[in-house]
Amino acid sequence: MAAAQTILENGWVYTGHSPAPRRADIAVDGGRILAVGDPGTLSALVDEQTRRHDLTGRLVVPGFQDAHMHPVFAGVELLQCDLTTVENAEEAVEAVRRYAEENPDEPWILGAGWSMDQFPGGTPVRALLDAVVPDRPVFLQNRDHHGAWANTKAFESAGIDAATPDPDSGRFEREPDGFPAGTVHEGAMDLFNGVKPGTSRDLAYAGLLKAQELMLSQGITAWQDAWVAVPEDGQTDTLELYLDAVQAGELKVRVRICQWWDRTAGRAQLQPILERRERVAQAATPERLTASTVKVMVDGVAENFTAAMHHPYRDHHGHHTDNRGIEFFDTEDLKGFVTELDGHGFQVHFHALGDRAVTDALDALEHARSVNGVTGNRHHLAHLQLVRAEDTPRFAELDATANLQALWACHEEQMDELTLPFLEPDAEERHYPFGELARHGARLAAGSDWPVSTADPLAAIHVAVNRVGPGERREPLGPDHQKLSLKQILDAYTQGTAWLNRLDHLTGTLSEGALADFAVLDRNIFELPAEQLHSARVLQTWIDGEQVFERAADDAEATA
Numbered sequence: 001m002a003a004a005q006t007i008l009e010n011g012w013v014y015t016g017h018s019p020a021p022r023r024a025d026i027a028v029d030g031g032r033i034l035a036v037g038d039p040g041t042l043s044a045l046v047d048e049q050t051r052r053h054d055l056t057g058r059l060v061v062p063g064f065q066d067a068h069m070h071p072v073f074a075g076v077e078l079l080q081c082d083l084t085t086v087e088n089a090e091e092a093v094e095a096v097r098r099y100a101e102e103n104p105d106e107p108w109i110l111g112a113g114w115s116m117d118q119f120p121g122g123t124p125v126r127a128l129l130d131a132v133v134p135d136r137p138v139f140l141q142n143r144d145h146h147g148a149w150a151n152t153k154a155f156e157s158a159g160i161d162a163a164t165p166d167p168d169s170g171r172f173e174r175e176p177d178g179f180p181a182g183t184v185h186e187g188a189m190d191l192f193n194g195v196k197p198g199t200s201r202d203l204a205y206a207g208l209l210k211a212q213e214l215m216l217s218q219g220i221t222a223w224q225d226a227w228v229a230v231p232e233d234g235q236t237d238t239l240e241l242y243l244d245a246v247q248a249g250e251l252k253v254r255v256r257i258c259q260w261w262d263r264t265a266g267r268a269q270l271q272p273i274l275e276r277r278e279r280v281a282q283a284a285t286p287e288r289l290t291a292s293t294v295k296v297m298v299d300g301v302a303e304n305f306t307a308a309m310h311h312p313y314r315d316h317h318g319h320h321t322d323n324r325g326i327e328f329f330d331t332e333d334l335k336g337f338v339t340e341l342d343g344h345g346f347q348v349h350f351h352a353l354g355d356r357a358v359t360d361a362l363d364a365l366e367h368a369r370s371v372n373g374v375t376g377n378r379h380h381l382a383h384l385q386l387v388r389a390e391d392t393p394r395f396a397e398l399d400a401t402a403n404l405q406a407l408w409a410c411h412e413e414q415m416d417e418l419t420l421p422f423l424e425p426d427a428e429e430r431h432y433p434f435g436e437l438a439r440h441g442a443r444l445a446a447g448s449d450w451p452v453s454t455a456d457p458l459a460a461i462h463v464a465v466n467r468v469g470p471g472e473r474r475e476p477l478g479p480d481h482q483k484l485s486l487k488q489i490l491d492a493y494t495q496g497t498a499w500l501n502r503l504d505h506l507t508g509t510l511s512e513g514a515l516a517d518f519a520v521l522d523r524n525i526f527e528l529p530a531e532q533l534h535s536a537r538v539l540q541t542w543i544d545g546e547q548v549f550e551r552a553a554d555d556a557e558a559t560a
Contacts, residue, residue: 002029002045003029003045003046003047003049003050004027004028004029004034004035004042004045004046004050005028005029005030005049005050005051005545006027006028006029006050006051006052006053006545007025007026007027007028007042007045007046007050007051007052007053008025008026008028008053008055008060009025009026009039009042009052009053009054009055010025010039010054010055010056010057011023011024011055011056011057011058011059011060011520012024012055012057012058012059012060012524013025013026013036013059013060013510014059014060014061014062014490014510014526015036015062015509015510015511016062016491016494016495016508016509016510017509017511019487020487020526021059021524021526023038023039024036024037024038024039025037025038025039025040025041025042026060026510026516026518027042027045028516028542028545029045029545030545031515031516031544031545031546032513032514032515032516032545033510033511033512033513033514033515033516034512035512036510036511036512055520057524058520058521058522058523058524058539059520059521059523059524059525059526060510060518060519060520060521061219061490061494061510061518061519061521062494062495062498062507062508062509062510062517062518062519063219063220063221063222063494063507063517063518063519063541063542063543064218064219064220064221064457064493064494064519065220065221065222065223065254065493065494065497065498065501065503065507065508066215066220066222066223066224066446066447066448066450066455066457066493066497067223067224067380067382067403067445067446067447067496067497067500067501068224068226068349068382068403068405068447068448068449069223069224069225069226069447069448069449069450069455070145070225070226070227070449070450070451070452071207071208071211071212071215071223071225071450072204072207072208072211072225072238072241073112073145073207073227073451074207074211074450074451074455075206075207075208075209075210075211075212075214076199076203076204076206076207077111077112077113077141077207077451078207078210078211078214079203079206079207079210080099080110080111080112081095081096081099081100081109081110081111081112081140082095082111082112082113083095083096083111083112083113083114083140084112084113084143084451085113086113086114086118087118088118089118089119089124089128092114092118092124093128093129093131093132094132096109096111096129096132096133096138096140097132097133099111100132100133100136100138106136107136107137107197108136108137108138108139108154108196108197109133109136109137109138109139109140110139110140110196110197111140111141112140112141112142112143112145112451113140113141113142113143113451114140114142114143114149115142115143115413115414116142116143116144116147116303116304116414116418117412117413117414117417117418121418122183122303122304122414122417122418123173123181123182123183124149124182124183125181125182125183126149126150126151126152126155126180126181126182127182128182129149129150129151129152129182130151130152130153133151133153134151134152134153135153136153137150137151137153137154137156137157137195137196138150138151138153138154139154139192139196141189143451143452143453144301144303144449144452145451145452146185146186146300146301146304146306147183147184147185147186147189147304148183148184148189148192149182149183150180150182150184150192151182154192154196155179155180157192157195157196158191158192158194158195158196159195160172160180160191160192161179161180162174162177162178162179162180163178164180164191166188167187167188167190167191168187169186169187169188169190169263169326169328170184170185170186170187170188170189170190170306171184171185171186171188172184172185172188173185185300185304185306186300186304186306186326198234198235198236199235199236200236201236201241204236204238204241205241205244205245208241208242208245209245209250212251212252212253214455215253215455216252216253216541216548216549217538217541217549217551218455218456218457218458218538219457219458219519219521219538219541220253220455220457220541221253221254221507221517221518221519221541221543222253222254222255222256222497222498222501222503222507222517223253223254223255223256223447224255224256224258224293224349224447224497224500224501225238225242225255225256225257225258226258226295226349226351226382226449227258227260227295228257228258228259228260228291228295229259229260229262230259230260230262230269230272230273230276238257239257239259239276239279239280239291242255242257242280242284242289243279243280243283243284243289246283246284246288246289247283251288251289252543252548253543254287254288254289254501254503254507254517254543255288255289255290256289256290256291256292256293256500256501257280257289257290257291257293258293258294258295258349259273259276259277259291259293259294259295260294260295261273261294261295261296261297261337261341263297263328263329267337267340270337270340270341270344273294273346274344276291277290277291277292277346279291286502287503287506287515290502292345292346292347292502293346293347293348293349294341294346294347294348294349295349295350295351296329296334296338296348296349296350296351296361297328297350297351298327298328298329298334298350298351298352298357298360298361299325299326299327299328299351299352299353299354299356299357300325300326300328300353301353302325302353302354302385302386302419302422302423303414303418303419305323305325305422306325306326307325307353307354307357307385307386308324308325308326308327308353308354308355308356308357308360309324309325309354309355309356309386309423310324310355310356310359310388311324311423311424312324313325313422313423314421314422314423314424315422316421318421324356325354325356325357327356327357327360329360331360331363331364334360334361334363334364335363335364335367335368338364338365338367338368339364339367339368339371339372342365342368342372342375342377342379343368343371343372343375345375345377346377347377347378347379347380347500348364348365348377348379348380349379349380349382349403350379350380350381350382351382351383352381352382352383352384353383353384353385353386354385354386355386355387355388355391355430358381358384358386358387358388358391359388359391361381361400362381362391362394362395362398362400365379365398365400366394366398369398374399376399378399378401378499378500378502379398379399379400379401380400380401380402380403380445380500381395381400381401381402381403382403382405382447382449383403383405383449384402384403384404384432384433384437385408385431385432386423386427386430386431387430387433387436387437388430389430389436392433392436392437392440392442393440393441395437395440395441395442395443396440396441396442396443399443400442401442401443401444401445401496401499401500402434402437402442402443402444402445403445403446403447403500404432404434404444404445404446404447404464404489404492405446405447405448405449405452405453405460406432406434406446406460406461406463406464406484406489407448407453407454407459407460407463408432408453408463409431409432409434409463409464409467409477409478409482410463410466410467410468410469410472410474410476410477411468411469411472411474411475411476411477412469412472415477428477428478429478429479430478431477431478431482432477432478432482433478433482434464434482434483434484435481435482435483435484436481436482438484438488439481443496443499444484444488444489444491444492444496445492445493445496445497445499445500446460446464446489446492446493446496446497447497448460457493458521458525458533458534458536458537458538459534460489460493461486461489461490461493461525461533462530462533462534464483464484464488464489464492465483465484465485465486465489465530465533466483466530466531466533467480467482467483468531470534471534486525486526486530486533490525494508494509495508495509496508515543515544516542516543516544516545517542517543517544518541518542519538519540519541519542520538520539520540520541520542521536521537521538521539522536522537522538522539523536537551538551539551
């Protein structure tokens with residue numbers, strides 16, 4: 001056997017094949033793992049050209065793979081009016097004022113990241129923005145991107161007033177006279193598209209590279225981009241951005257493009273989706289980039305009462321309303337086009353947050369199987385905030401993967417003030433039923449939905465194990481049987497998502513012949529108390545056997 005290009009030694013290695021890490025060395029050459037062996041046993045693979053990398057007791061894990069994120073949107077927003085770090089309404093308004101002052105030539109103030117729990121009722125008003133930016137339109141999406149906050153100039157520019165009806169797919173918060181109050185939900189945001197500036201190609205490309213830089217710092221070596229639409233006239237094509245990055249040699253991570261199924265475009269959109277899948281297949285290797293997944297958004301989100309539920313939402317007095325949320329597709333139509341996509345070999349990636357949306361998505365997959373047979377397309381349902389007990393066994397039965405956003409499975413203001421009070425009294429017990437899904441044999445994958453929340457896998461791992469937010473001292477969310485073990489959630493974030501990405505034969509575990517994609521953590525997390533899991537940090541990230549990220553020495557020492 002030829003000598004290795006690199007030997008990583010004197011550390012812990014979690015291969016994914018055993019219950020816990022072991023002391024081991026790793027030999028890497030040609031972008032792949034040559035061997036994983038006990039300390040000192042790989043000396044035959046060392047010559048004078050071999051680089052020896054001392055891990056100094058750190059832990060090597062397979063590279064994290066995020067099964068659901070929006071990196072281009074998120075990267076662009078980091079370059080615009082970024083509200084992700086503000087902690088209250090006053091800070092949000094001040095951040096908008098400051099950004100507008102520093103960017104006097106921007107015709108619109110665009111950005112995102114505010115949290116609903118920072119405002120009364122979760123709905124900020126236009127007057128707050130008018131006070132600091134009265135002369136230009138302002139349009140700021142919230143952190144879950146299912147709503148936005150606009151000022152009066154923005155409504156005027158879009159021709160929206162008291163007489164404007166709510167669209168079928170969304171709604172406006174309104175003042176007593178009917179004029180929009182400032183917060184818009186779901187499809188109502190689309191009414192600004194005709195006047196709001198689009199994202200230029202250069203800004204979008206810069207956003208992609210900015211996102212990649214941040215993801216590499218968090219040990220993420222692959223992702224699914226959960227919203228890549230066929231562009232309308234004048235819009236930047238995110239699919240072409242990825243191809244440009246591949247051609248330029250700047251796309252280091254492995255990406256699965258999820259082509260967006262437009263709820264207004266009908267079956268006519270299938271042909272361009274097929275053509276775009278083929279375009280990517282001709283221009284990029286499948287190890288780096290594919291477009292063989294279609295994203296279907298079945299419902300909205302619970303905190304604005306648009307997640308589709310079997311039981312109606314309750315009002316502020318605990319009484320049932322007539323609102324069961326929004327289903328964006330007729331159930332028979334959903335079954336029809338999902339069956340067609342499955343027949344064409346697409347993986348379907350569902351946004352299914354409410355329990356009725358989960359039922360509808362599973363019903364669609366069951367119908368597709370009855371028509372097409374078992375196709376092996378590796379379909380998955382993301383979010384899963386509420387799942388009925390009778391639906392949890394169906395995941396394994398239908399080979400549907402549970403795509404977990406584990407960071408959300410804890411008590412926090414948005415959960416406790418804007419969600420749980422408006423659901424059934426026992427809803428907390430059914431929230432994010434990860435443990436139950438695992439016990440019923442469901443395959444688990446994991447992701448973040450970044451920029452809805454941080455993409456940091458270690459923060460999400462902490463919550464999956466504890467059901468408590470990082471650094472928080474609250475009661476766990478729901479019963480203990482919904483917790484996952486450290487191995488379960490780490491495997492979901494590595495080999496589970498690798499399976500979804502059809503990269504499981506190359507990544508997701510540290511095995512001889514696998515691609516050398518891995519992260520080096522500052523400590524062995526299997527030796528940490530559960531409540532300290534969030535304290536671990538990624539020190540290095542490697543892809544194809546090359547180090548693509550290293551934390552600065554001062555930062556690394558601060559985490560030790």
